[in-house]
Amino acid sequence: MRNMKLVCTVMLVLFAALNIAAAADPNAGITAICGVVTLLRQIAGAVAMVMLSYSGVAFMTSSSDPAKHREAKTMLEYVILGIIVVIMAAYVVGKLFAGVNPVTDCPWV
Amino acid sequence: MVTRMRAAATLLLFGSLTYAACYDPIFGGATTVDRTYPPIAWILSNSTFTDEQKFHEAMVITFSNNDSLFENVYRYNANLRIPCPPDGTTVESKTYIKDAWIREVTVMPSLIEPEIPKHWVLPNGSVQSAYSYHFEVPANASNRGTTCGGSDPDCGTVYTVLSKSEDIPIYANGMHIGNGSMATYNVSNTTRALNTTSILALRIQVKRDIYEPNTYCCEEENDSCIKYQTDCVYARTEIDDENVTLSDSLLRDVYSFSANSSIEMYFCPDDGNDAAAGMVRSNISSPFRKMLVSFNTASVRVDSSRYDFTTALPPVKVIEPVVVNNASLFPQLTYASNYSSNGSSLNFTFSHLYYKEALNGSHALVSFSDLFELGYGPNATNITCPLNGKLAFELPRVVEENKPINVTVHFARNDAPISGKTIHLQYATDNLTAITDPNGSALFTINPNRNYSILRASFEYDGEYSPASEITSITVYSGTLISDSLAYAPPILLLAATGFGLYLMGRGSHEN
Numbered sequence: 001m002r003n004m005k006l007v008c009t010v011m012l013v014l015f016a017a018l019n020i021a022a023a024a025d026p027n028a029g030i031t032a033i034c035g036v037v038t039l040l041r042q043i044a045g046a047v048a049m050v051m052l053s054y055s056g057v058a059f060m061t062s063s064s065d066p067a068k069h070r071e072a073k074t075m076l077e078y079v080i081l082g083i084i085v086v087i088m089a090a091y092v093v094g095k096l097f098a099g100v101n102p103v104t105d106c107p108w109v
Numbered sequence: 110m111v112t113r114m115r116a117a118a119t120l121l122l123f124g125s126l127t128y129a130a131c132y133d134p135i136f137g138g139a140t141t142v143d144r145t146y147p148p149i150a151w152i153l154s155n156s157t158f159t160d161e162q163k164f165h166e167a168m169v170i171t172f173s174n175n176d177s178l179f180e181n182v183y184r185y186n187a188n189l190r191i192p193c194p195p196d197g198t199t200v201e202s203k204t205y206i207k208d209a210w211i212r213e214v215t216v217m218p219s220l221i222e223p224e225i226p227k228h229w230v231l232p233n234g235s236v237q238s239a240y241s242y243h244f245e246v247p248a249n250a251s252n253r254g255t256t257c258g259g260s261d262p263d264c265g266t267v268y269t270v271l272s273k274s275e276d277i278p279i280y281a282n283g284m285h286i287g288n289g290s291m292a293t294y295n296v297s298n299t300t301r302a303l304n305t306t307s308i309l310a311l312r313i314q315v316k317r318d319i320y321e322p323n324t325y326c327c328e329e330e331n332d333s334c335i336k337y338q339t340d341c342v343y344a345r346t347e348i349d350d351e352n353v354t355l356s357d358s359l360l361r362d363v364y365s366f367s368a369n370s371s372i373e374m375y376f377c378p379d380d381g382n383d384a385a386a387g388m389v390r391s392n393i394s395s396p397f398r399k400m401l402v403s404f405n406t407a408s409v410r411v412d413s414s415r416y417d418f419t420t421a422l423p424p425v426k427v428i429e430p431v432v433v434n435n436a437s438l439f440p441q442l443t444y445a446s447n448y449s450s451n452g453s454s455l456n457f458t459f460s461h462l463y464y465k466e467a468l469n470g471s472h473a474l475v476s477f478s479d480l481f482e483l484g485y486g487p488n489a490t491n492i493t494c495p496l497n498g499k500l501a502f503e504l505p506r507v508v509e510e511n512k513p514i515n516v517t518v519h520f521a522r523n524d525a526p527i528s529g530k531t532i533h534l535q536y537a538t539d540n541l542t543a544i545t546d547p548n549g550s551a552l553f554t555i556n557p558n559r560n561y562s563i564l565r566a567s568f569e570y571d572g573e574y575s576p577a578s579e580i581t582s583i584t585v586y587s588g589t590l591i592s593d594s595l596a597y598a599p600p601i602l603l604l605a606a607t608g609f610g611l612y613l614m615g616r617g618s619h620e621n
Contacts, residue, residue, distance in 0.1 A: 004140035035601035051614050083448065089606030091597045105564040 044086045051079040115136040131193030135160050135167075137426035138190040140514070142171050143467035164426060168418065178416050179218040179481065182234070182428045187291065191239035191483035193424040199355060206353045209242035211309035212279070214290075214427050217245075220364070220480050221398060221419065221431045229364035230303055231393075231481055233295040237281050237285065238307035238357070239425075244273055252320045257327035264322040264341035270347070280306045298365045306358040315349045367394045370475035372402075376575040377494030387492070389475055392468055398432070399478035401595045414480075430482055498522045500532070500566045502549075507584045508557045516553040518566040520545050532568055536560040557585040 055075040062068035132138055135153065142149060152166045153160060194200050194210040195243035199207045214237040220229045250265025279287050281294035282304055296303060320341040330374045370391040377385050387400060399412050414434050420426040473492045478484065505516040518534060522528045526549025534553045536542040537560070543551035557565070562585060567578040 033597070033604060037600055037603050037607055040604065040611065044607055045610045045613060047614050078616050082610040082616075084610075085613060086607050086610030089603050089610065092607065093603045096599070096602070107523050 041086060044082070048079060051075070052083070055079055060082045060106070110126055111529060132424050135163050137204065137424050138192065139185065139188070139426060140190060141185045141188045142178070146170070156597060164420070168428070175453045177482070178430055181432055182418070183217050185569070186217060186237060187235075189239075189425060189427065191215070191425050192241065195239075195425050196242070198357075201353050201355060203314045203351050203353060203431040204349065205246055205310050205315055205351050207243050207245045209240075209309060209355055211238060211307055211355045211357050212237045212422065213305060213307050213357045214422060214425075216303065216305055216359055216361050217351050217427065219361065220224065220479060221414050221429055223431060225396070226362075226436060227362045229480060230361040232300065232363055232365060233293070235291055235293050236281065236305045236307070236359075238277070238279060238290050238305070240277060240290070240309045240355075242275070242311055242353070244311075244313050245448045246270060246315060246361075246544075250320065250341075251548050254322070254340040255338055257338040258336035259338070260321050262324075262339040264320045264339070267318040267320070269316040269318070271316050273313040274311070276308070276310040278308050278310075287557065296363060299361075300363045303361040303363050304358060305361070306356055308354065308356040311353045313349075313351050315351070317347045317349060319344045319347065353470070364395055364480060366397060366477065366479035368392065368397070368475075372473050372475060372492050372496050374492050375570045376497070379497055383586055391475060391477075393477070396432070396480060397477045398480050399546035401474065401476045401478075403474045403476075419442075451583060486602075492592050495570065495573060495575045497520055497575045498527050498530075498568065498577050500568060500577050502564065502579060504564070504581070504583065507586065509559050510559050510585050510587050513554050513556050514562065516555055518543075518545075518553065519551045520551065521567060522574075526550070527574065529549050530568060530571065532566055535565045535567070536563070557583065559585045561585075 006097035044060065055072055059076055062072050136142055144150060144153060148170050149167045152163050152170075155163070158166065171185070172178065174181065178185075191212075195212055198210045198212050205539040216230045217235050217237065219234070221227075222229060244582045246268045247266070249267045251263040252265065252267065253263050254260045277288050277290075278285055279289075281292075282296060282300070282302075286292045286296075294303070296304070321344040322339045323342040324337050324339040326336070327338035328334070328336035343469055367392050370389060371386050372389055374385065374387040376387070391400075392398045396414070398414055414432045416435050417431045418428050419431050421429045498520050499522065501519045501521070503516055503519065509515050515536065516536075518532050520530055520532060526545070526547065528545050528547045528549055528616065530545045530551075532543055532545060532551035534543070534551075534555070537558050539555065540557070541553050543553055547550045551566075561582060562582045564583065565578060565580050568574065568576060570576045
């Protein structure tokens with residue numbers, strides 16, 4: 001819950017900053033947010049690789065200990081779910097805002 | 110000496126009253142003003158007033174009774190004494206007829222309308238004139254001769270007035286209507302002009318017996334005459350016949366009034382709590398004084414003019430009523446507008462707040478009081494109330510700027526659609542027109558503008574339906590602002606989703 005509040009606060013501040021930036025240049029906000037999203041996606045990719053590797057190794061080495069095995073499995077499930085969310089986000093957003101001119105400047109959309 | 114005595118004995122035969130002073134400096138020959146009446150006495154003693162102001166104020170007081178203006182004016186003018194010729198009068202003097210003049214004073218009742226200009230009189234009234242003259246026959250000579258040795262005989266002429274006559278006929282449009290200083294006339298209503306003429310015809314016949322001196326010697330001495338005597342000897346008789354004919358005329362416009370009125374109702378409220386509205390059209394033959402528009406007991410009176418008076422025939426100060434158009438037209442009829450009159454027709458629209466008192470009536474009255482206020486002429490007219498329709502809007506209330514929207518205006522009476530009627534829609538600077546379809550709907554397309562939010566639909570009276578109008582408003586937002594804001598939604602959502610994915614990845618480790 002605390003993390004959710006933090007994320008929301010960060011996004012609100014970001015949104016305000018983007019609006020201020022957009023007042024000067026309407027495209028500046030979009031460009032900036034594209035960069036942030038790209039950065040997050042790259043971080044997510046790196047995190048996914050690390051977490052996937054870690055949870056995979058833990059899953060394979062914990063077969064003797066049922067508790068650790070269950071932990072590794074849960075971690076692996078969350079990592080895979082997070083990867084799916086990150087990958088599907090662009091697709092879903094693109095579909096949702098198909099008629100509203102989504103961020104075409106972002107190369108990954 | 111004999112001549113001076115004869116002059117003093119000149120025989121004067123006056124043809125009218127004569128006064129020591131011709132005119133009162135303020136009131137001319139007026140006798141109707143009671144100068145001892147305190148308010149008038151105060152006015153006359155007030156040195157700050159000019160003579161004209163004194164006269165005017167005294168007239169206002171004199172006329173402030175219950176009698177009509179025209180009755181007062183008649184009483185005043187008829188009692189004027191005019192001993193001296195008013196300005197501009199032709200005065201003629203001959204041997205025996207002296208200082209003869211005649212003036213037409215006024216025609217009563219009369220009314221000056223300076224703006225047209227017209228000098229109205231009624232088809233029947235009075236003509237007043239003033240005149241004066243006198244016959245003057247020189248004194249007769251005594252025709253006494255002298256005694257022997259005497260001097261200064263008085264031989265001359267003996268005058269004998271054989272006859273003298275005066276004739277003062279008054280004519281109206283060539284017809285003899287009377288004699289003297291006042292006569293009544295009566296012409297037909299169709300007569301447009303009245304030409305009155307007063308004539309002063311004087312004649313005198315004088316016989317002159319002429320005596321001539323005959324001087325002879327009455328005493329001689331040494332064959333020469335030392336004294337003379339003069340006898341007056343009749344020489345001859347001559348007859349003088351002297352005539353003077355003077356005339357004066359006035360030209361007036363004969364007033365008659367007729368009106369043909371109609372009322373076209375624009376709107377009759379269904380419940381009587383609203384104001385009725387309509388248009389009065391009147392063909393009028395002449396200017397009028399007052400007009401009355403009434404719905405049963407509810408009425409509105411219109412005073413289009415007021416009375417004043419002026420003076421004429423200086424320095425006599427004959428009173429002439431004047432009608433003055435009200436500067437602010439129809440101040441009493443605050444519900445009238447679009448007044449127009451070209452002298453022969455009169456149009457104005459009106460609304461009547463008291464129409465509820467007349468809901469049961471099927472007719473209204475438009476009646477006029479003529480300039481002489483002889484009464485209101487009947488001008489009953491039927492009224493037909495138009496049907497009342499209602500307008501209703503159908504349109505999106507929140508619209509984006511510069512994105513055209515369709516506006517439908519429904520026109521119906523008791524929920525029954527009214528088709529084929531022209532509806533006007535006013536929005537921003539646009540005035541659009543459409544005709545209702547069989548469903549009573551008129552379709553418009555407008556381009557929303559953030560500076561304008563009011564739409565006004567209206568229907569103008571078409572002879573069948575009352576005028577109707579309806580107003581509504583729309584909220585216009587900026588499309589640019591919305592699209593700009595929407596542009597942020599995808600990346601923000603993307604940002605959130607990516608963040609959530611990252612959160613899920615990290616959550617796996619925390620779950621342990």
